[in-house]
Amino acid sequence: MNGKKRLLGMTLDELKEVASEAGLPGYAAKQMADWLYKKKVVSIAEMTNIAAAKRSWLENHYEVGAMAPSxxxxxxxxxxxxxxxxxxxxxxxxxxxxxxxxxxxxxxxxxxxxxxxxxxxxxxxxxxxxxxxxxxxxxxxxxxxxxxxxxxxxxxxxxxxxxxxxxxxxxxxxxxxxxxxxxxxxxxxxxxxxxxxxxxxxxxxxxxxxxxxxxxxxxxxxxxxxxxxxxxxxxxxxxxxxxxxxxxxxxxxxxxxxxxxxxxxxxxxxxxxxxxxxxxxxxxxxxxxxxxxxxxxxxxxxxxxxxxxxxxxxxxxxxxxxxxxxxxxxxxxxxxxxxxxx
CATH class of the missing domain: 3.20.20.70 (Aldolase class I)
Structure with a gap:
């Protein structure tokens, strides 16, 4: 385990807390939700409408947490x-x-x-x-x-x-x-x-x-x-x-x-x-x-x-x-x- 928290499974309110922690504007929570639940990305790097520096911060602390069947x-x-x-x-x-x-x-x-x-x-x-x-x-x-x-x-x-x-x-x-x-x-x-x-x-x-x-x-x-x-x-x-x-x-x-x-x-x-x-x-x-x-x-x-x-x-x-x-x-x-x- 890498100790990172997983974004997949977070509600919009929980994503707002993540955005605040990352120093992102409030609307970034909706952006993350779109990437997770509409576009179904498997990595934070794919969230391209979030600033690169902020994506890097997110990647150090979080992961999407999508895992294929074993x-x-x-x-x-x-x-x-x-x-x-x-x-x-x-x-x-x-x-x-x-x-x-x-x-x-x-x-x-x-x-x-x-x-x-x-x-x-x-x-x-x-x-x-x-x-x-x-x-x-x-x-x-x-x-x-x-x-x-x-x-x-x-x-x-x-x-x-x-x-x-x-x-x-x-x-x-x-x-x-x-x-x-x-x-x-x-x-x-x-x-x-x-x-x-x-x-x-x-x-x-x-x-x-x-x-x-x-x-x-x-x-x-x-x-x-x-x-x-x-x-x-x-x-x-x-x-x-x-x-x-x-x-x-x-x-x-x-x-x-x-x-x-x-x-x-x-x-x-x-x-x-x-x-x-x-x-x-x-x-x-x-x-x-x-x-x-x-x-x-x-x-x-x-x-x-x-x-x-x-x-x-x-x-x-x-x-x-x-x-x-x-x-x-x-x-x-x-x-x-x-x-x-x-």
Whole structure:
């Protein structure tokens, strides 16, 4: 490490502080933002409308901080899993998912995860660190397919709302006029219902996805220890206080496990639980991970589950599985990389 601070991932207010420190006029912050987020430069030397002497000063103290992926794996279906190094011996994953009408990037927010969900490979790693705004945004900006992106989902390694401060800086840069100037409708934040949820609902117009996986508290607790601290009932009661009928959308993620949560009884209970929330449910086929006895439900049962929810007025779809030949489950590629070091 060279000890330099990284400009990529700084908000406009933070860049104003850098400009002041460098003895630059206030408008230089907007110039730096243009170079970083519009032109996507990789070096301060490319910021040619900043005086040469000031660029030299900046180069002595700062760097852009854009870093290419260290590895990747490409699926036969076009999905690409990228590995980014985020410190000595630390790696996170991003997954690029192209389809006919969109190109989505699934972004990580932490190294490992504290939540320890039974079905999640990232949770088996344990928690190592929150990613900085630089490390989160770099997964987007340094993606080889960056210019093709239409959507971003914070649904990779880690719990985004457990790292809410850094997440919000990235959301600001993605949506602000000085940054990417994206519509919030192109961005979805996925959560199991962590402590930052109320702030997100109050301050962001981005879409929300909530990991539910069972309509029954005890069963959900057996899958997701977070049910004890943040019960699904409380999460749903909070969500009911907000408007999801216009610009912002809420969806519920439901991984379907064989003979555990795939019965029509579960579908009816789920419909009852969500009946007051304008939402959709995404059914997800489980990708097996080592040393976990859970199995994926068969497609017939998933279709019956979907049809039951739709008949109850809950929009429900079965998410297409992607990238199964390239360590599809979150955390598997980074876990394999870490084991190579040991």
């Amino acid at each position: 590895d990747f794996m490409k699926s036969v279906d076009g999905t690409i899993k990228y590995l980014f190094q985020v410190g000595e011996g630390r790696f996170v994953e991003s997954v690029y998912i192209p389809t006919e009408d969109r190109a989505t990037l699934c972004v990580s927010s932490q190294v490992g995860c504290k939540m320890n969900c039974l079905f999640c490979m990232t949770g088996k790693q344990g928690f190592t660190a929150d990613l900085t705004s630089n490390q989160i945004l770099n997964q987007i900006q340094s993606l080889p397919e960056n210019e093709q992106l239409t959507n971003i989902v914070f649904m990779g390694m880690g719990e985004p709302l457990d790292n809410v401060g850094e997440l919000f800086k990235v959301l600001e840069i993605l949506t602000a006029p000085y940054g990417y100037a994206w519509s919030p409708k192109r961005i979805t934040v996925s959560t199991i219902g962590a402590k930052g949820l109320k702030r997100f609902l109050d301050e962001s117009d981005c879409h929300l996805a909530v990991s539910l996986h069972s309509p029954y508290s005890a069963e959900r607790l057996s899958l997701m220890p977070v049910e004890k601290a943040f019960p699904a009932h409380d999460v749903l009661e909070l969500i009911k206080q907000y408007d999801f009928t216009h610009q912002r959308r809420v969806s519920f993620e439901y991984i379907v496990f064989k003979d555990l949560n795939d019965s029509l009884k579960h579908a009816e209970a789920l419909a009852c639980l969500l009946k007051e929330i304008p939402c959709r449910v995404n059914l997800i086929r489980f990708h097996a991970i080592p040393d976990v006895p859970l199995e994926s439900s068969d497609m017939g049962k998933m279709e019956l589950f979907r049809d039951m929810l739709n008949s109850k007025g809950i929009i429900c779809t079965i998410r297409a599985s992607r990238g199964e030949d390239i360590f599809a489950a979150c955390g598997m590629l980074s876990t394999a990389k870490n084991k190579q070091k040991d």
